[in-house]
Amino acid sequence: METDAAQPAPRTQQESGCETEGVGTRGTDDPTEPDLDQITPVAQDYLKVIWSATEWGDPPITSTALANRFGTSVANVTDTVKRLAQLGLVTHKPYKPIYLTPIGTRYAVAMVRRHRLLETFLVDKLGYGWDEVHNEAERLEHAATSTLIDRIDAALGHPVSDPHGDPIPDRNGVTHKPTNAVRLSEAGAGSWTVIRVSDADPDVLARAERLGLSPRRRADINENIKSDRELGAAIWVVPYDSD
Template sequence: MAVSDLSNTAQDYLKLIWSSQEWPGQHATVKSLAAQLGVAVSTVSDSLKRLDEQGLITHAPYRSIELTERGRRYAISMVRRHRLIETFLVRELGYGWDEVHDEAEVLEHAVSDNMIERIDEKLGHPTRDPHGDPIPSADGDPHLPDAVRLSDLPDGAAGVVVRISDDDPDILRYLDELGLGLDHPVTVVRNRDFAGTVSVRVGEPASTVERELGMPAARAIWVTAGA
C-alpha cells in the first residue's frame, strides 16, 4: 500500500503522531492530538482505534501512542511531503514562513510521489524546512540536530538557532519583527522563569541586540545543544 492509498485523515494522524514525538521532551496524547486537529477527544479516540486495527499504531487507553514500523514509514513519507512543499513555497513562490503550513496541509494530500521527488531535486535536496524542521530523506533519515529549547538554557548559555516551531504563526511573525530567525547566534542574558521571560542577545558579540521574549516564544525556539 502506498501512502496515497490511505485516507487523508489517516495521513494527517500518522504525520502528527510522528511530528509530536520528533523532538526531545515531546509526545503525542489523545488530548494533544485533539487540540492540534481541532476535534473532540472522542473523535481522536475513534480514529486511533481504526489506525490500530489497520496495524499502523499501537495504543491502549491511557497509554502512549506508538507507531508501528509500517505506520512510521507512512508517517515519515507524509512529513517529507509536508516539509518539502513548505520549502518550495518559500523559496520558489515567495511565501512567508508564517503562511506555508496551512497551504502545505492541503497540497500534501494532492501531489504524487513523483512530484515530491522533482521538488526535492529542484530545491537541491534540502535537509530542513523554513522553520528548521528536518526534512527526512527518501530512506527515512530525519537528520535531527542536537538542540534544546531556548527556554531551558541558563544565564550565559549561547548557541545558534536551528529550529523555530511553526505551531503558532503569530510567534513567527513576532520573531520576524525582532529580527530573530534560523542560524542567528543567541546568548541568554537572563532566564527569568519565575516571571515568564527570557532576555537574549541576538547576533555576534560585537553587534548584539538584546531582546526580551515571553516563555511561549522562548519555548518555540531551539538552539544548538551544549553551546
Template sequence: MKAVAGAPTSVAEDYVKVVYGHTEWQPAPITTSGIAVRLGLAASSVTEMVKKLAAAGLLTHVPYGAVELTDRGRELALRMVRRHRLIETWLVEQHGYGWDEVHDEAEVLEHTVSDRLLDSIDEQLGRPVRDPHGDPIPDAAGALHRPDAVLLGEAPDGHVGAVVRISDRDPDLLRYLEAEGIGLDTTISVLGRRPFGGALAVRAAEAELDLGEEVASSVWIAR
C-alpha cells in the same frame, strides 16, 4: 521512501504525522486528547479513529495512555513529513511565501502532490535537509538528521548557540521573531531569567531582548 500498502486515507496520514511531530523534539508521548487538540476534533472521535488505525497496524494505543507509531506508521509519517516540509520550502523559496504563511497551504498540497512532482521539487531545491522553520526533511529513503539542540527556555545561563528550529504552530509568533531579527542560524546568548520568574533575557541580532515563555518554549538552539 515506499508508500505504505493499502492506500491510506488523508485522515490516517494526518494522524500519524501528528503523532510523529509531537515526539520529534521532545520525549513525552502523545495521548488521544493531545491529538484532539492538535487536529481540532472531539476527543471521542479521535479515540475511535485511533482504534481503527491501531487495527490497521499504524498505531499502538494504551487506553487512557500513550499513542505511538508502529514501524508501518512511522514509515507513513516520514513520507508525509517529507511531503509537508518539501512543499513548505518550495513555497518559500520559489513562490515568495513568508515562513508564517506556508503551513496551511502545505497541509492541503501534501495529500495531492504526486511522488514524481515531489521528487522534481526536491531536485529543483537542491535536496534541502531542513524546511524554513528548521525541521529536518527526510530523504527519499526516510533518513534524516536532527541537529543536537536544546530548547531556549531550558538552556543554562551563558549558553550561546545558533537557532536551529522554531515551532511553526503560531504564525503570529513567527512574525514577531522575524520583526526582532530572529530566524534560523541567528546566534543567541542566554543572559538569564529576570527576577521573580520573569522573562528570559537574551542577546540576539546585536540587541538585548526579554522573551516570554511562549517564545522560550518555541525556539531551539544548538547545544
C-alpha cells in the same frame, strides 16, 4: 477533524554536519518509501502529527492532545485511532499515549517529508513567508504525487531542513538533526545559533522574525528574550560557532 481512515536558503546535505536518523531507528529497516495513496488523508494527518509530537523530545501524544490539535472531540479521535490500530499503523491502550508501529512510522515519515518539502518550496520559490506556509502545505500535501515531491526535492537541491529548521527526511526516511540542541528556555546567556522555530503558532513565528530569531542566525540570548515563555518553548538553539 472528522474520522476517516524572507528566510535564509535551506541547507543541503553537503552543508549539514548533523547526526543522521533513519526510519530504521524508529522500528523498521525497510528503506522503501511507502505508497501514501494506500491510506486516507485523515490517516496521513494523524500519523504525521503522532510522529512529529515526539521528534524534539516531547512525550508521546494522547487522544486529548490530538483532539485539541485537530479541533475535534476525543470520541472522534478515539474512533480514528482504533481504525488506525486495526490497520496495524498504531498501538494504543485506553487513557495511554499513542505509538506508531514500524509501518505507521514509515507512512508518517513520508508525510513529514512531503509537508516540509512543500513548505520549503513555497518559501524558496514562491515567496511565501515562513508564517504562511504551514496551512498551505497542509492542503497541498494530500494532492501531491510522489513524483512531484521528488522533483521539488531535486529542484531545491535536496534540502535537509525546512524554513522553520525542522529536518526533512530523504526518500529513505533519514533525517539530519543536531545532537547538542536545547530549547532557548534552557540556554544560558551568551551567543547561540538558532536551528529551529516551531511553526505551531504563526504569531510566535512573526515575533521571532521581528527579533531576528530565525534558523541559522546567531542569537545573543539575554534574560529579556528568555522571559518570553512562548519563544523559549518554540525555539531551539546550539552553541554559536564563529567558524
